[in-house]
Amino acid sequence: MLLSKSCVYGLRASLYLAAREQGEFIPIRNMSDKLEISFHFLTKILQQLTAEGILESFKGPNGGVRLTREGSEIQLIDIVLAIDGPQLLTECALGLPGCGVKNPCPLHDKWAETRDAIHEMLEKTTLTELVRKGKAENLRLTTDGGFDILFEN
Amino acid sequence: MLLSKSCVYGLRASLYLAAREQGEFIPIRNMSDKLEISFHFLTKILQQLTAEGILESFKGPNGGVRLTREGSEIQLIDIVLAIDGPQLLTECALGLPGCGVKNPCPLHDKWAETRDAIHEMLEKTTLTELVRKGKAENLRLTTDGGFDILFEN
DNA sequence: CCTATTTTGGATAAAAGAGTCTCAATAATG
DNA sequence: CATTATTGAGACTCTTTTATCCAAAATAGG
Ligand code: SF4
Ligand code: SF4
Numbered sequence: 001m002l003l004s005k006s007c008v009y010g011l012r013a014s015l016y017l018a019a020r021e022q023g024e025f026i027p028i029r030n031m032s033d034k035l036e037i038s039f040h041f042l043t044k045i046l047q048q049l050t051a052e053g054i055l056e057s058f059k060g061p062n063g064g065v066r067l068t069r070e071g072s073e074i075q076l077i078d079i080v081l082a083i084d085g086p087q088l089l090t091e092c093a094l095g096l097p098g099c100g101v102k103n104p105c106p107l108h109d110k111w112a113e114t115r116d117a118i119h120e121m122l123e124k125t126t127l128t129e130l131v132r133k134g135k136a137e138n139l140r141l142t143t144d145g146g147f148d149i150l151f152e153n
Numbered sequence: 154m155l156l157s158k159s160c161v162y163g164l165r166a167s168l169y170l171a172a173r174e175q176g177e178f179i180p181i182r183n184m185s186d187k188l189e190i191s192f193h194f195l196t197k198i199l200q201q202l203t204a205e206g207i208l209e210s211f212k213g214p215n216g217g218v219r220l221t222r223e224g225s226e227i228q229l230i231d232i233v234l235a236i237d238g239p240q241l242l243t244e245c246a247l248g249l250p251g252c253g254v255k256n257p258c259p260l261h262d263k264w265a266e267t268r269d270a271i272h273e274m275l276e277k278t279t280l281t282e283l284v285r286k287g288k289a290e291n292l293r294l295t296t297d298g299g300f301d302i303l304f305e306n
Numbered sequence: 307c308c309t310a311t312t313t314t315g316g317a318t319a320a321a322a323g324a325g326t327c328t329c330a331a332t333a334a335t336g
Numbered sequence: 337c338a339t340t341a342t343t344g345a346g347a348c349t350c351t352t353t354t355a356t357c358c359a360a361a362a363t364a365g366g
Binding site: 307308309310311312313314315316317318319320321322323324325326327328329330331332333334335336 | 337338339340341342343344345346347348349350351352353354355356357358359360361362363364365366
């Protein structure tokens, strides 16, 4: 898998947050229910995002979690780096240690291109962009049910 | 990681085989020594490749393993599919089950592009191509030491 | 026929990833 | 102040991946 499960959950939750009113703290329990992710597990992941400064949290009643910046200023890569670290973008196809341009493997040139494509995709895509698309076309963030259903009531 | 470790080992071993004389059975022990991969682990992986018809094996003295086809007719994707299965090419960025074009998530369009790029790279690259490049530029397949060193003595 | 070499296959162990549970800390509300 | 809602943090369990080990089957060569 390209992204770890933690990372995918982090992305889905971030999209959820980006789709809500800015400034509003959302309880993690709400998200875990709507997104069908284990509450405790999601909590852990969001703690990482909080530690990395992507989210901020507030304890107690009416507490929860929210984005520190606008969704339009958060790229997917920010979340991927916060959760999975930079390996994806530095690591190699053949997984040789200390790899790079100076001491490449035969796959390096081709892999570097592909890796750049992945990097670019993650870097150029913002949360808001996906939220807009998701809303416009009612695309799903969970196994079943479209985008809208997540934000009802 | 994009590819599992098993898969990477399988690729490296396949490159090794493609670089040797066609028709010659190479003992797995040789490869595991040269490539610095655990013998037993590599054995398991190559058994999979044998089961998938990418390699054929021969027991006993002078036995070993060799490619069934010419290296120029084996694409990287063949090995990836044999070891990691098709998930990489069918699975989604957001990992939602039963995903596809009919019921996409907001990332689908972008991810599908990236995934196609990966697919194309793996599909268009043959073992021989990489072996040629590796020989020509003495590129490494192990932590240290170039291509040549693997095939000495 | 015997021995050495090599793959096959299964059992087992260690490490990493995914997920669960419990309790403490913080804050709102009556 | 007591209660309740919520995040924070750590221990713990389960699963998958990675790795090790061992005995059995096949084969070449003497
Ligand atoms: S040379 Fe490039 S592709 Fe190969 S292992 Fe190193 S970084 Fe990866
Ligand atoms: S819609 Fe596409 S990108 Fe999204 S989870 Fe499904 S296959 Fe993956």
